[in-house]
Amino acid sequence: MLPKDFRPKKNYQLVRLGKNNDGGYLVGLNSILESESLISFGIKDDWSFEEDFKKKKEVPLFAFDPSVSSSFWRIKIWMSIGFLFLGNYKKFFLTINNFFNFKKFFNKNNNLFFLEKVGRGGYKGYKSVSIYEILNKNEIINLFSENKNKNIYPYFFKVDIESAEYRILDELINIKNKISGIVIEFHDVDLHLDRIKNFIKAIDLTLVHIHANNMEETNKFNIPTLLELTFEKNPIELPGSVKLPHYLDQKNDPDLDLTELKFE
Numbered sequence: 368m369l370p371k372d373f374r375p376k377k378n379y380q381l382v383r384l385g386k387n388n389d390g391g392y393l394v395g396l397n398s399i400l401e402s403e404s405l406i407s408f409g410i411k412d413d414w415s416f417e418e419d420f421k422k423k424k425e426v427p428l429f430a431f432d433p434s435v436s437s438s439f440w441r442i443k444i445w446m447s448i449g450f451l452f453l454g455n456y457k458k459f460f461l462t463i464n465n466f467f468n469f470k471k472f473f474n475k476n477n478n479l480f481f482l483e484k485v486g487r488g489g490y491k492g493y494k495s496v497s498i499y500e501i502l503n504k505n506e507i508i509n510l511f512s513e514n515k516n517k518n519i520y521p522y523f524f525k526v527d528i529e530s531a532e533y534r535i536l537d538e539l540i541n542i543k544n545k546i547s548g549i550v551i552e553f554h555d556v557d558l559h560l561d562r563i564k565n566f567i568k569a570i571d572l573t574l575v576h577i578h579a580n581n582m583e584e585t586n587k588f589n590i591p592t593l594l595e596l597t598f599e600k601n602p603i604e605l606p607g608s609v610k611l612p613h614y615l616d617q618k619n620d621p622d623l624d625l626t627e628l629k630f631e
Contacts, residue, residue: 368589368629370560372567372574373596374611379575380603381615382423385416389619392416392525393576395599398548399423402523406501408535409527410435412443412465414472416525427519429478431496440466498538521547521600530554533562540569548572549598556594557586563596572598578612579626580619591626 382399385391390413405420410432417428447462502522522545526532532551539549549572553563567574576597579585583593611628618625 368631369591370564371631372564373577373594374628374630375574375576375609377602378605378607378609379573379599380605381576381597381613383615383617384419384423386413388617388621389580389582390415391617392550392595392597393578393613393615394523394550394597395548395575395602396423397601397603398523398599401547401601402426402521404429404519405523405525407431407525409525409529412439412469414469418472420523426523427478429501430473431501440469498535498542502542520545523547524549524551526551533559536562536566540566540571543569543571546570546572546598547600549596551596551598552580553594553596554583554592556592557588557590560590563594567596570598572600573602575599575602576613577628578616579628581623581626582619585626589629591628 380396381393382396383391383393399420400423402424404427405417407417407428407430410417410430411434414430417430420426421428443462444466447459450456450458522542524539524546526535526549528535532553539546549570553559556563574596576595578595579591580593580595583591585591612625
């Protein structure tokens with residue numbers, strides 16, 4: 368079972384951002400409205416969360432993902448050409464359309480930093496960058512702000528960096544006063560229960576939602592190994608008790624069984 372600290376204590380106002388199933392997250396509405404920028408760690412070929420976020424509030428977006436280089440799209444497009452020979456025209460045109468939508472979305476107002484991975488010990492061959500470097504380097508953040516004297520905090524963080532999240536937890540804690548909200552995916556949860564528990568206590572934000580990603584299995588003690596946690600600085604409380612899964616929750620993989628959450 369999960370520690371009791373992993374269960375939200377009250378019912379909060381949440382909205383779903385991102386596409387159906389995997390890629391969508393539940394976040395507190397107030398954390399969106401109070402944010403002055405969105406900082407996303409982990410994009411790949413899905414920016415539906417970021418797109419929905421900016422529909423709620425138009426803020427500067429700064430995204431980091433070392434995997435989405437120009438070669439990433441070249442490979443995807445070449446692979447999609449193979450589908451043409453198999454008569455799968457839909458797959459080909461979906462890939463091409465996705466590429467042009469990517470180029471349209473990530474422009475001078477929505478910046479994607481390709482060759483940097485957040486958290487030390489990143490992918491081999493890629494530069495890794497800390498949160499401190501991101502927030503303290505004017506050439507990275509303020510260069511793209513319409514008004515360089517304007518604060519871009521409170522920040523909202525989306526963190527999906529495939530186990531590197533543990534490398535930046537202390538950095539997030541150290542800037543907690545400038546954060547409106549966080550949605551973060553924790554991997555190998557059963558191996559890092561104490562670290563996550565300590566983060567929940569130290570981040571000084573309210574845990575407003577928890578969701579088990581059913582694309583990974585639970586261990587022999589019924590602990591999910593992949594969790595999505597959402598935090599908010601000033602959540603809006605709603606009447607009623609907490610119900611998990613939330614009515615806005617969706618299975619990450621619609622073809623797999625829902626992962627049930629059990630708490631101490």
